[in-house]
């Protein structure tokens with residue numbers, strides 16, 4: 001099997017073909033999504049709230065994410081594996097971004113890194129790309145800036161649309177190979193996608209992006225509760241696990257498991 005490379009995503013954009021990205025944080029999810037043909041796996045800092053039990057993405061650390069990235073790169077035979085740089089690990093300077101990205105590349109075999117921010121992140125993106133580290137940018141609603149942005153809100157409505165376009169162009173010019181746009185109006189994302197040569201990847205950014213990304217625990221129903229408008233539910237993994245765990249507990253309680261066929 002041939003590894004998906006950053007240039008393949010750009011070629012797909014040129015051919016008008018869409019690609020899919022999902023989060024993955026461990027072996028079986030990575031293997032399964034890879035087998036399904038998902039082109040890009042993101043070890044997101046969303047592991048903070050989907051693996052480590054935090055309420056937001058802010059607390060997760062590089063030390064916590066490195067082993068998860070290592071598990072995913074060991075498990076994905078074909079997918080491009082992107083490591084998310086967590087809050088506080090790259091904003092201080094291009095040098096800080098470089099040292100953090102190098103940890104993900106050397107200790108976890110990441111194929112690329114992702115960071116949040118637009119024009120203000122140009123020095124970081126230039127430093128990384130000039131050092132041979134592919135960078136995926138992330139603009140629009142950026143969860144690490146939740147407290148500045150005033151919670152989960154659509155970005156780029158009305159007058160602020162030009163700011164989204166400017167950020168997108170700055171990331172492309174700085175050398176990013178792809179651009180995630182989160183919670184951006186569909187018409188704004190469409191314009192950005194048309195004006196960039198690098199592929200765009202939407203999450204709550206409408207149907208005109210070159211690719212789409214979702215957090216798998218949301219899309220496949222491991223997490224329950226209120227979902228953002230942009231999430232489509234493809235499965236009820238929580239329901240499957242809950243039912244299995246309840247039947248197992250009941251079988252143990254009434255002595256019907258283990259049966260003779262499970263006994264040496």
Ligand code: KIV
Pocket residue numbers: 023042043044045046047084138180203213214215
């Ligand atoms: O951490 C994450 O899961 C992400 C995606 C939703 C883009 O950044």
Ligand code: NA
Pocket residue numbers: 044045046057084
């Ligand atoms: Na993220």
